[in-house]
Amino acid sequence: MAGLLDKRLWIVSGKGGVGKSTIAAALALRSARAGRRTLVCEVNTQERVSLLLGHPPAGPEVTKLEENLWSVDVRPQEAMREYVLMVLRFETLYKTVFENRLVRYFLRFIPSLQELVLLGKILYHAQERRPDGSPVWDTLVMDAPATGHAIAFLRVPQVLLQTVPPGPMSREAMKMRDILEDPATTAAVLVSLPEEMPVNETLELHSALKEQVRVRTHAAVLNAAFPERFTADDLEALVEHPELLHVARSHHDRAAQTVLAQVKLERNLQTPVYQVPRIFASSFGREAIEQVMGHLDSLVTGKEGT
Amino acid sequence: MNALSPALAKKRVLVCVGSGGVGKTTVSATLALRAAVDGRSSLVCTIDPARRLANSLGLHTLGNVEAEVPASALAPLGVSPKSRLHAMMLDMKQTWDDLVTRYAPPDKRERILANRFYQSLSSALAGSQEYIAMEKLWELRTQRDYELIVLDTPPTAHALDFLEAPNRVLDFLDNEAARKLLTPALAAGKLGLSLFSLGSSYMAKTLSKLTGAETLQELANFLLAIAPMNESFRDRARGVRELLEAEQTGFVLVTSPGRERLDEVVHFHRLLKQHRMEVVALVVNRVHPMPRPELWEEAKQLTPTRRAKVEETLRELEVLAIQDAAGLAALRAACPETPLIQVPRFDLDVHDIAALWRTGRFLLGDEQLPPPPPAPPVDAERLREPRLPD
Numbered sequence: 001m002a003g004l005l006d007k008r009l010w011i012v013s014g015k016g017g018v019g020k021s022t023i024a025a026a027l028a029l030r031s032a033r034a035g036r037r038t039l040v041c042e043v044n045t046q047e048r049v050s051l052l053l054g055h056p057p058a059g060p061e062v063t064k065l066e067e068n069l070w071s072v073d074v075r076p077q078e079a080m081r082e083y084v085l086m087v088l089r090f091e092t093l094y095k096t097v098f099e100n101r102l103v104r105y106f107l108r109f110i111p112s113l114q115e116l117v118l119l120g121k122i123l124y125h126a127q128e129r130r131p132d133g134s135p136v137w138d139t140l141v142m143d144a145p146a147t148g149h150a151i152a153f154l155r156v157p158q159v160l161l162q163t164v165p166p167g168p169m170s171r172e173a174m175k176m177r178d179i180l181e182d183p184a185t186t187a188a189v190l191v192s193l194p195e196e197m198p199v200n201e202t203l204e205l206h207s208a209l210k211e212q213v214r215v216r217t218h219a220a221v222l223n224a225a226f227p228e229r230f231t232a233d234d235l236e237a238l239v240e241h242p243e244l245l246h247v248a249r250s251h252h253d254r255a256a257q258t259v260l261a262q263v264k265l266e267r268n269l270q271t272p273v274y275q276v277p278r279i280f281a282s283s284f285g286r287e288a289i290e291q292v293m294g295h296l297d298s299l300v301t302g303k304e305g306t
Numbered sequence: 307m308n309a310l311s312p313a314l315a316k317k318r319v320l321v322c323v324g325s326g327g328v329g330k331t332t333v334s335a336t337l338a339l340r341a342a343v344d345g346r347s348s349l350v351c352t353i354d355p356a357r358r359l360a361n362s363l364g365l366h367t368l369g370n371v372e373a374e375v376p377a378s379a380l381a382p383l384g385v386s387p388k389s390r391l392h393a394m395m396l397d398m399k400q401t402w403d404d405l406v407t408r409y410a411p412p413d414k415r416e417r418i419l420a421n422r423f424y425q426s427l428s429s430a431l432a433g434s435q436e437y438i439a440m441e442k443l444w445e446l447r448t449q450r451d452y453e454l455i456v457l458d459t460p461p462t463a464h465a466l467d468f469l470e471a472p473n474r475v476l477d478f479l480d481n482e483a484a485r486k487l488l489t490p491a492l493a494a495g496k497l498g499l500s501l502f503s504l505g506s507s508y509m510a511k512t513l514s515k516l517t518g519a520e521t522l523q524e525l526a527n528f529l530l531a532i533a534p535m536n537e538s539f540r541d542r543a544r545g546v547r548e549l550l551e552a553e554q555t556g557f558v559l560v561t562s563p564g565r566e567r568l569d570e571v572v573h574f575h576r577l578l579k580q581h582r583m584e585v586v587a588l589v590v591n592r593v594h595p596m597p598r599p600e601l602w603e604e605a606k607q608l609t610p611t612r613r614a615k616v617e618e619t620l621r622e623l624e625v626l627a628i629q630d631a632a633g634l635a636a637l638r639a640a641c642p643e644t645p646l647i648q649v650p651r652f653d654l655d656v657h658d659i660a661a662l663w664r665t666g667r668f669l670l671g672d673e674q675l676p677p678p679p680p681a682p683p684v685d686a687e688r689l690r691e692p693r694l695p696d
Binding site for chain 2: 013016017018021046048108146165166167168169170198229230233235238241243244247248249250251253254261278280281282284
């Protein structure tokens with residue numbers, strides 16, 4: 001099994017509340033530890049990754065967090081400016097036209113332009129080269145929006161190619177589509193929970209990514225998994241203690257749900273599913289992320305049983 | 307009895323809002339169920355519910371029209387509802403198309419429906435889902451006689467998308483900037499707007515370098531085609547806004563107790579208040595209660611291996627309970643005036659009707675979890691201004 005390190009663009013997505021940012025942070029940290037220059041991109045949201053890793057928020061500029069690890073919060077206004085400058089090349093032109101109140105207002109309504117510039121900025125980083133031609137970033141981790149928004153977001157190049165007549169926007173869109181569709185570059189990691197709805201949503205996300213965006217699912221991460229602990233005999237022995245039985249049975253049920261989710265994901269996605277156990281820590285920060293990272297080792301490196 | 311009881315008895319509209327994955331749909335369905343059982347005819351309008359939720363309401367599927375929940379579905383509860391319960395699932399695209407079909411001049415209808423900008427407006431424009439949910443709400447409120455409508459809302463990445471959606475869509479439809487920029491063509495009222503007339507504006511010329519001239523031209527054509535609808539859209543958007551601010555309407559802000567949700571929910575709460583919307587209650591869903599201390603004593607009676615397993619589980623539950631209590635306390639401190647209602651985390655996903663019923667007992671205060679301990683003052687201070695979690 002090839003590890004994620006063979007790819008350069010890692011897209012992390014899943015239903016809201018499944019722990020996408022946690023997994024994105026852990027994956028990015030692991031990549032950096034492997035000596036890869038790693039950039040985490042969060043997309044126009046409350047920044048989480050840098051905070052989870054115990055650093056101040058990175059903001060809209062690419063900011064170094066620690067050795068081999070950088071982070072950026074990709075925001076529409078800054079991304080728009082960079083995009084426009086790239087296309088028009090003249091700062092003064094940008095100022096006269098694009099800092100005009102009416103124009104700014106108008107731009108909001110050009111369908112998908114905002115998504116285009118956000119995604120465009122991330123994919124721009126994926127293509128950044130040094131003078132010698134080697135990529136600036138070895139790994140790009142995209143903490144993508146939650147399921148519904150993720151598809152809308154990643155589909156932007158396709159949508160634009162259908163809706164916008166040939167021109168500068170469609171040229172950009174085509175370049176972006178090519179990166180996303182390239183299986184040698186791009187891999188999606190879908191984060192799920194051992195519960196019915198998140199699992200179903202993961203399956204939907206997987207097929208939407210495959211059919212509508214043509215991005216390959218590399219693996220799924222089953223987050224907050226419960227290990228098996230209580231045997232049938234244990235439960236039977238607890239009959240005299242109804243409240244303890246209840247405690248044990250809930251744990252047992254959640255462990256059973258974990259197994260069920262694992263099987264369902266494996267069967268439908270046809271990719272490996274990595275379990276990350278529920279972390280019981282009174283505060284969720286750097287230490288917890290390092291723990292999570294330990295469970296994702298073979299996903300990242302492709303080496304078994306570490 | 308708690309803050310939701312009078313709202314459920316008197317309000318005509320309850321809107322459940324919050325971020326994705328916190329259980330909004332469950333809370334919405336439960337509120338409508340309880341209202342119907344207590345004697346008010348109710349409708350729950352959900353977005354993308356779990357199939358099992360539809361099934362548990364005795365419906366095989368939910369569609370863009372209302373369906374009555376059959377009495378047989380509620381039979382397992384052993385209560386007979388005093389009034390009817392209806393459920394529906396909002397189909398965004400269909401609702402947009404219906405709107406256009408109803409309000410566009412007949413000769414322009416097809417052209418609008420086929421226009422690529424319309425298609426992206428109805429499916430992709432940020433806020434358009436939120437807008438259409440509210441739009442449907444307004445239609446249902448003005449055209450149906452349910453005593454209570456409970457609206458579940460799309461998972462919102464940004465609270466502002468939700469509150470600004472009507473304005474944003476209206477701006478799109480009636481766009482001063484577009485008019486100014488594309489004026490020569492629009493003023494001429496020509497649909498076959500030529501590149502020449504478009505190019506006559508310096509702004510348009512520069513913009514077209516970015517978007518391509520044809521894109522601008524097509525957008526101009528679209529704006530022209532929908533211009534006759536602006537008036538009715540504006541009326542309706544005004545109606546929506548009035549309805550959301552009206553006394554008959556209440557918001558239920560749903561969240562989970564986790565720290566990672568805290569700043570989001572506090573921010574959302576503040577925005578609702580700023581927009582003069584009434585937040586009836588803050589529902590904190592899936593709270594882990596603290597296991598009773600007696601359980602540790604009881605565990606001592608078990609064989610060593612079993613005792614170890616049970617104690618490990620209790621320890622884990624304690625950690626979760628402590629985390630949740632801290633989240634709750636901070637939330638209470640940040641939104642001191644809004645009633646806070648806790649619903650415990652049930653063992654499995656809440657989908658069957660009995661589980662909805664149990665949720666309802668906590669939502670309406672028939673059963674209660676202990677209130678959270680007071681928060682340390684530092685925390686309250688921290689949450690007053692938008693900031694990020696530790």
